[in-house]
Amino acid sequence: MPEARTLGEAPGPRGHWFWGSIQERRHNPLHLFIRAHQEYGDLVRLRMGPTISLVSVSSPELVKHVLVDHADKYGKPSGLVRDAWPLLGNGLFTSSGDFWKRQRRLMQPAFHKEHLAALAGTMVDSTQQMLARWHARPSASEPLDIAAEMTRLTLGIVGRALFSTDVSGTADRVGQALTIALAETNHRILSLGLYAPDFLPTPRNRAFRQALHTLDSVVFDIISRRRAGQTHGEDLLATLMATQDADTGERMTDPQLRDEAMTLFLAGHETTTNALAWMWHLLSHHPDVEARARAEVDSVLAGRAPTAHDLPRLRYLTQVFEEAMRLYPPAWIVARQPLKEDVLAGIHLPATPRVIVALSPYVLHRNPRLWPDPERFDPDRFSPEQSASRPRLAYLPFGGGQRLCIGNGFALMEATLITAEVLRHFRLRAVPGHTVEPEPLVTLRPKGGLPMLVEPLHARA
Template identity: 85%
Template structure:
């Protein structure tokens, strides 16, 4: 066998002689990864300053190597954990090792499909309340920020479905706090550790602390009310509060509950809301797809309220959502740090915190080898026939391997029910002249929101 190449010999854009590709990574990371793979193939090295290397892979075979076959050689990057820790603490996203396995095992039963089916009613009820607000607007001809509406909706759903608590009254301040917290976390991640320490009273640090305080106040209030017996429910919070360590008998502290709850608020609220916002944008740009999806909803539901049992019959609607997540995956990039030496695509990968292997779904989902005409919106890509012909790791909206998103079935059911209910009563139209751009924070948002016209299909809708 030929001797493995060193990192310095790996293909990739040279960039600045000292800073490498760091400026492009900060200002337009989506295009940086996309262009790099278009020009250099499915294995690319990007230099982040003089000492840090990003290895980006878009090949299903290489992704499987990292996330599945040799997952023990790769862990969450220490820098990512450090920068995400103020928001997520030691939750499922940031934790690792035996602690992560224990938490995952404790939480998994709450996300089984049979249990999720019992949550469908609350999802549809929240959607109908949103539509009632749309109909009651004093200025119905004015555009509505659909991205903000989806945030408000999914926040209410995650509160009721996962914690038996309606937090929709806090949606505005929680949504604003999440925006500030995510923007600051993203800035810290991109700065490669070169940011003001938390103890310095800079304007950014003060805003960040205030945002974290808002999130903590909502989460700790939910926990305190449950401990005091003011609320109850057969939900995830109840499962976590009742769980005991098999060896010590200890239960989770409020801080541990806070970390998992905050992680679930982000995963079950922010990501699904963004995916839905992008779906409405894409449907407005592709009216023939919208017409077909609405026809399927009418055929299956006939105007009645959707249930979990209807989802298997809403096959095309599911494909539409899957295709929206292909083009605009909320988790647009995933990162791993080599903790053991490895060889990847014939290149030596040292065990070092200065080497990060990334799998960017935004670029993977645009790999023309896997997705012909990748920029075209085509839900038929997810027909059973076409899906069966693709490698499993070609599509990663929920990640892959053992750290596949625990809430993937929750998100798919939630989105399908929301879309079906909205399509029965409203048509969403783009605002002429408004440019919609993706903003790659920790999740992929429509930059500046998504103003759209929301038009009732009939007067009694």
């Protein structure tokens, strides 16, 4: 067996003599990753300044090596955990080791199929409330920011479904706080630790602190009202509050509950919001796909609202959402840090925080070897026949391996029910002349929102 090559021998762009590719990583990361893999293959080394090496992989085989076969050798990057900690604390996203396994085990029952089916009515009801607002608008010719509408909708759903609490009245305030907190967290991650310490009262730090205060006040209010018996529900919060540690008998503290609640707010709201927004954008530019999806909805539902029992028959609608997540995966990049030495595609990786392995679903989903004509929007890629012929880890909208997103079933059901109900009543059209660009923050958002024309299909009685 040949000796592993050093990291310096890995293929990749030279970049700036000192900064490497760090400036392009900050300002145009999607272009950087796509171009690098087109030029250098499935494994690329990108220098991030004089000391950091980012090793990006874009094949199912290499993804499987990192996330499945040698998962014990890789962990969340220490810098990522540090920078995400103010927002997410020690929640499921940032935690690791035995604590993560314990939290995952405690939370899993709330995401079983039977429990999710019971939440379908809440999802549809919240969607109907949104559509009633759309019908009540004085002028249908004024564009609506569909990204903001999806934010408000999914925030209401995650509050009701996961915490039996309606937070839709605070959606604008919480949505704005989430935007600020995510933008600052993204800035810190990209700054590689070179940002103003929290104790300095810079404008960025003050805005971040206020956003965190807003988010904390909402979540702690949900927790305190539940502890006081003012709210009740057979939901995830109830599960976590009732669960005792097997060794100590202790229950989760309010800060622990806050960290998991904040993680679920983001995972159950931010990612689904963006996936839905991108789906509406794509449908508006592909009327043939939209017509086929609406025809399926009309055939299956015959004029009534969707239920969980309809999901298996709304197969094409699910494929539409899956294809939207292929082109615009909300979690557009996944990062791991080698905790032990490893050899990846013949390249020796030392165990150091100065090496980051990047697995970008955005790039992987555009690998032409896996996805012919990858920029084309084609939901038939996810037909049972085509899906069966692809490697399992060719598609990573929810991550992979043992840290596969716990809420993937929730997200797919939610998106399908929302889409079916909207298609029954409205047609969403692109605003002429408006350009939509992706903004790769912590999640992949439509930059500046997504204004669209919302046309009712029928006059409301």
